[in-house]
Amino acid sequence: xxxxxxxxxxxxxxxxxxxxxxxxxxxxxxxxxxxxxxxxxxxxxxxxxxxxxxxxxxxxxxxxxxxxxxxxxxxxxxxxxxxxxxxxxxxxxxxxxxxxxxxxxxxxxxxxxxxxxxxxxxxxxxxxxxxxxxxxxxxxxxxxxxxxxxxxxxxxxxxxxxxxxxxxxxxxxxxxxxxxxxxxxxxxxxxxxxxxxxxxxxxxxxxxxxxxxxxxxxxxxxxxxxxxxxxxxx
Numbered sequence: 001x002x003x004x005x006x007x008x009x010x011x012x013x014x015x016x017x018x019x020x021x022x023x024x025x026x027x028x029x030x031x032x033x034x035x036x037x038x039x040x041x042x043x044x045x046x047x048x049x050x051x052x053x054x055x056x057x058x059x060x061x062x063x064x065x066x067x068x069x070x071x072x073x074x075x076x077x078x079x080x081x082x083x084x085x086x087x088x089x090x091x092x093x094x095x096x097x098x099x100x101x102x103x104x105x106x107x108x109x110x111x112x113x114x115x116x117x118x119x120x121x122x123x124x125x126x127x128x129x130x131x132x133x134x135x136x137x138x139x140x141x142x143x144x145x146x147x148x149x150x151x152x153x154x155x156x157x158x159x160x161x162x163x164x165x166x167x168x169x170x171x172x173x174x175x176x177x178x179x180x181x182x183x184x185x186x187x188x189x190x191x192x193x194x195x196x197x198x199x200x201x202x203x204x205x206x207x208x209x210x211x212x213x214x215x216x217x218x219x220x221x222x223x224x225x226x227x228x229x230x231x232x233x234x
Contacts, residue, residue: 001168003190003232006112009174010122010129012196013221014109015136016100019197021063024090028067031083035075045070057149059125064091095128099135102196104222106138111225113141121146121159121172123179151179153186160187171231173224177210185214192227193217 011017029041048066056062067087071079112118120142122129129147133139144163148155160170167188174180175196184191193215216227 001166003116003171003228004169005119005163005165005171006116006228007119007121007170007172008109009172009176009180010120010132011124012102012175013173013180013194014101014105014120014138015132016102020094020097024063024067024094027090028071028087031086032071032074032079035079035083039074041070041074044074048073057125058123059128060091060094061125061128063094064088067091095131099132101136101138102221104220108221108224109138109141112228115228117143119144119146119159119163121148121151121156123148123151151176151183153183156183156187156189160189171228173221181215182211185211189214190231191215192224194221194224195219 008014025042025045028045032039032041045066048070049063052062052066052069056065064087067090068084071084071087109118118141120133124147126147130145133145139145146159148159156172159165160167170184170189171192172180172184172189173192173194175194177193181191181193191214195217216231218224218227
């Protein structure tokens with residue numbers, strides 16, 4: 001079935017995101033170890049994030065709250081208020097940072113928009129994602145925007161039903177196997193994986209558990225046009 005709708009993830013597919021989380025996590029590691037030198041900050045932070053997912057969801061605000069909780073727990077509540085203020089400042093810095101597009105993104109989207117209806121389907125905090133899209137300069141290329149609390153089979157199914165899109169006409173492009181590939185293929189749609197050089201551990205999926213067909217992998221988004229042409233001929 002010919003492709004009619006092409007959807008893109010935002011974070012780490014169109015613009016840099018996870019690398020900024022990594023930088024901030026490194027700063028947290030140094031700050032906490034100034035109080036508790038042998039603290040396993042990374043493992044504790046990840047455990048706190050997983051514990052808080054159902055409360056806070058995804059995004060910078062959730063990350064900031066989990067950093068604060070991690071710092072308080074690892075120091076047994078002894079961390080000074082001034083250091084907590086520093087952590088809050090890191091969160092604000094992340095929220096106001098410029099949206100930095102990945103190489104080749106604008107060209108790939110402008111080419112694709114001439115042939116398909118484009119959607120942005122991303123997850124996280126509504127205000128943060130809307131702000132990043134507004135700062136990206138790409139907003140006019142999308143026919144619609146869906147900001148989801150999570151990307152699951154049910155949430156994708158709801159998007160397709162609401163927009164009257166048949167799975168066979170739909171292709172999702174993203175960097176996360178867990179969020180952008182596995183649930184989309186399970187619906188009978190197709191997907192394109194464009195890996196980012198850093199991936200949050202939560203988004204990893206063992207290679208041997210991935211679907212055997214229904215998706216493709218590209219080294220960079222620059223190869224998207226040629227790949228879509230070959231998919232359309234299948």
